[in-house]
Amino acid sequence: MNTHDAGPEYRVAHFQDRLASGELGELGVHAEVRGGAVLVTGTVPSARCRDKVLEVVREELGGLDVHCDLVVSESSSPDHAEELS
């Protein structure tokens, strides 16, 4: 039987599964393999959620080169309205 180093793809998929089904219920964070690194992007509802996602990143993607760009939702009032004709 041959075994192969499958690379990070399956770990990235399991990371997304855990975000969705775990405590966070987070479906809005995307992870993709780009070059030799994993890119984790998305908007989350709070700073606490962002910390939790980063915790899962450490647990599931440890040892990989990971770049995170996670933004917390903006909750200010709009400064203009859109006129629909």
Place this chain on the structure above:
Amino acid sequence: MIRVAAVGDIHMGPDTRGVLRPAFDTLPECADLLLLAGDLTRHGTTDEAQVVADEIRGLGVPVVAVLGNHDHHDDRQDEVSELLRDAGAHVLEGEATVLAVGDARVGVAGTKGFGGGFVGASAGEFGEPVMKEFVRVSRRCADGLRTALERLAQEDCDVRIALTHYSPVPETLAGEPPEIYPFLGSYLLAEAIDTAGADLAVHGHAHAGSEHGMTTGGVKVRNVAQPVIGRAFHVYHLPLRERVGADAV
């Protein structure tokens, strides 16, 4: 003119209690109603729904909501809806409500909607029972929306709005991976909107999508997922059609 405020995917929980309220308190100055396009909670628990309920209670403008997939996760969607209704919201699923805004009548028809994809790349009602049920659920949601919009057409509304969580069109999904479009919306919703007629369609669900789209029939579609609009809500000014009646001749 009707001023419609809308947001979806606010995903509230105990750690975001009160975060939206300062912005929501400005609503009476800039909007006539607030639409909530689903995914108001993270897991659909009653604790999270209570946070949402407290956030919208006594806002000074009517609130109309549909639930999203997150609001179904804990299988307590009825309790979630009830908590929101207790806070004064109209929660719609295949239903419509008519609001009086000054002299105008604003009709909102709502459904969560479901997936299935878009013309040329959509799921069919075929094969395994779970696959057939997937498509049937989407069809039931779309039928409910069409029926509700048709009911509004008979109720002399000046403006009709379709409110969903899932998207009726692919344009407002631009930015999401195309591979997951079938999980983000269904053309059946757009077909319902175009068949029954509407002045605006509002949805959420696609956090990485785009704000602007349009159905084949020319109905403007807006994706108001909070990560897309980058605000507590967006406001759309809808013109009122001139009424044609005996006193207008």
